[in-house]
Amino acid sequence: MEMDKLVSLCKRRGFLFQSSEIYGGINGFWDYGPLGVELKRNVKDAWWRDMIGSHNELLQSPGAPSTHEMVGLDCTIIMHPQVWKCSGHYDLFHDYMVDCRESNKRYRHDQIRGRWVEAKNQKIFVATMAPVGQEQDDVQRKALKFFHLRAKNADDLKWVGDFVDLIGIEQVEQVLAPDAKTLGTLTEPREFNLMFKTYIGALSGEEGAAQLRPETAQGIFVNFKNIVDSTRVRIPFGVGQIGKSFRNEITPRNYTFRSREFEQMEIEFFCHPDTSHKWYQYWRDRRFRWYTELGLAGERLQLRDHHADELSHYSTGTADIEYAFPFLPEGEYGELEGIAHRGDFDLRSHMEGKLDPNTNPLELEKDEHGKPRWRGSGKDLSYRDDLSGERYIPHVIEPSAGADRATLAFLCEAYTEDQAPDEKGNLQTRVVMKLHPRIAPVKAAVFPLVKKDGMPEVAKELYGELKAIGNVFYDEKGAVGRRYRRQDEAGTPYCITVDGQSLKDKTVTIRDRDTLEQTRVKIEDCVEEIKQRLQ
Template sequence: MDMDKLVSLCKRRGFIFPSSEIYGGINGFWDYGPLGVELKRNIKEAWWRDNVQMRDDMVGLDCSIIMHPKVWEASGHVGGFSDPMVDCRECKGRFRADQMTALVFTDRSGPQGATNPRPLVFSAIGEREDVERENAKAIEKFKKANAAQADCDPDVIRLDNLAITDELYALVPCPSCKARGTLTRPRSFNLMFETNIGALEDASSKAYLRPETAQGIFANFKNVVDTGRVKTPFGIGQIGKSFRNEINPRNFIFRSREFEQMEIEFFCHPEESAKWYQYWRDQRFQWYVRHGLRSDRLRLREHDANELAFYSTGTADIEYSFPFGVSELEGIANRGSYDLTQHQKFSGKDLSYFDEERWERDKAGLGLTSFKEYVKKREGEPQPGYPYQYIPHVIEPSAGADRATLAFLCEAYNEDEVGGEVRNVLKFHPRLAPIKAAVFPLVRKDGMPEKAEAIYRDLQRHYPVFFDEKGAIGRRYRRQDEAGTPFGITVDGQTLTDDTVTFRDRDSCRQWRVPLAGVVQAVRDLLEGGSVPAADRPAAAEESDAT
């Protein structure tokens, strides 16, 4: 799929616009248009319904974007939430050093294949798949131009490797302007946006826009336990905006500076964390499949040991094959007790969990009457209250609403031919489609517009629907195909005689008749997974009305 075509369609049809476009735009920020805001809202609502509303072991939360600065000290974001950055002195470009690689070819073009100490270097930057693709092209080009080197593979170095010599580093070209010797050495760049609270702008008023939603959940763990009548295992779900001052925002809405997260923090007994990690890893993968992403375009990649955070015993990425390469859609991590332990340490508040039911069940067998006796008997042990009192382990499925939106757009985009005419169509899962049905009068006379509007108003009480009476019916179908509307409903001449309307399916262009009185129920059945009936009319028949 051509990414440029998708971006163009998103702009033309009102899915996504560059932010502040009339002022030239602002890099890394995007606005969702009338169709885009509905699509993204449907994705978030589907996530919330499946992961919070329909589960007895989940509750919701909505935390503030600005929190006490100590939250970010405890989480490690103030001291460690940074990327290595390099600047180009020539073009003023800024790049993440950990996403830049250089290919070093040794030039053996001298007499008798003598080695020239001056290497030939190529650089690339981007997501892993981007870099691999660019490197492969460069290697192929180099070998074609240097037959003697056809069997030689280059050394691949990452620019955040501090062991690179100054001599070699000076040869690495800027990935943007290609100038050599213009890149600065990597330096740490904190990704959090700073702000100030109140009228004074000094160290005491410094605060941050949150770089993730998770920490608000950890900070409210005790509040939820005390008020929500929850018991482990249980989870807290949250959807909200986060902000990261990305060095290189790119790939449309995939990597931006303002984005929306859909996160779960699932709290469980330490002995059960491995089981729940596997559970959530598989559940989240299947959620994307159920909502229309093909399983052969998804992959579940377990992190290698050298990729894991020091506190994690397991992390997996759900990756999707975007047009720009296979990249992360969602991460699922077993975070252990790290986060709650850190916040307990920095806040001075007890964030342990006491399993009262388990204690009441076991105390008689232990020959004890109070939990204090149990703790006293185990005095001196690292966790004297274990296994009844403990810091829960956390499983974190963390998804990006914007990345999910992009993945569903990529999956839905199709070009096919109907009646000899190429059409663009977005084949969204009906649950996610921005508009559920469009209503058309075939012509603007004979009372058809009035009947069509009555149907539209009836449906509007239940679903997002669209009314269109302008233009040839075939063109109106095409407009809704591009918007991803799964069903069209047309009031035509037959409606006036037998009170039935024509239903049209977006994906197959199949058409069939439905009684006026059953329109709302028919739409409901289709949206809830009912099958499309056999056609009363060939798909090509609509083309006769297209002009």
């Protein structure tokens, strides 16, 4: 399937629009049209229902180590700035970067060091990314090359001062960038803040600075104690949340795949450390099955376990659910969801302060004065098991899914072209969105075969009754074949047609989107029949 065909259909039929399109669009932001919003809402509703609403905490789910409970949460997009400092996002997302116009390489401004050197009446600053100890070799080699000197003439280089950080060097035009041959190729340092910044308070300055959340998960961690204290949930239990998140992606691309404003469906599952690996396995398998049951059953979906060397040492497993999107190169997959075993990293970080993920066992990250780099809340987020009396910090399994990415994958998977005969029996190409009935934006369409002889009246009445089961559509205009094809493009699974026979024996036909087969049912049974088929 070519991606541009799907993009064209989504625009034409109202699944997806570029945000602010009449003003030229805005990079990395997308709107869901009337069909798209139904589809995405159905995806989110299916997730919420399957993970939380319909979960039976009295029964042990297949593959689960024990019974478990599930509750929901809806927290704010803007949170206390300390949340992001302790979570690690602030440090990781916040850098000054410089680009080299010659080599097209990008560097973290604070990682470039260098040394002034003079030769042939010219004084330049030779920059390097080499580790301490190899810096002098690196800059000498580059300086010799720049001044066209031989190694034996190294004494002609007059070094001025010791190594210093590039930060503080004002004469940018005299800087020889780490991978450049000419001077002054570095851009001004630019702040790369992958988190969206905002300001709290109508008049506030920097002291009111805050961020739009880059993930919904932290809201669950910081509410862990509230949930335990208010709901009588017992470990093991999970907290689910659906909501918008924001990331300043450097290169938003590939349709809605990498959007700057996007929606997540996340679960933080809290369990005893001794059972955490089994729960990880459970969620990994269960989440994969969820996609297959909604129609991503083909080879384009895969479950990929991270290699041991990709894992943080505090994690015993991470797996990605990936889909081979048509816009990716052959053999490449894009992430729909990550399931991560996160140990007690998150709860401890919000208790004690930001932990250093490179320590084992985990230790508090310290600044140059030996103080905590970012202070935690100081609140006790441990859990006491009322039955055993044991107190511990729960381990966390995090299935984190992208609602927009899942929606896009369902759209890609659904797009199908097949051949169907037209009125004269000639085969015509038919575009049909084979969406699973649970997520299809329109559940059924009702047509009078022709707009006369009392057929519209019968069809309109049936339409009214069908409204009770979901989004249905009524159409009496033009040829019936065209109406069928229109519904095929919208992914409507069933079309119900009132014809001449309906008037005699009170029956209608139900036409199946995928097989084109029609079956005749009594009008009075029609609502129940459609309801059955949609499940």
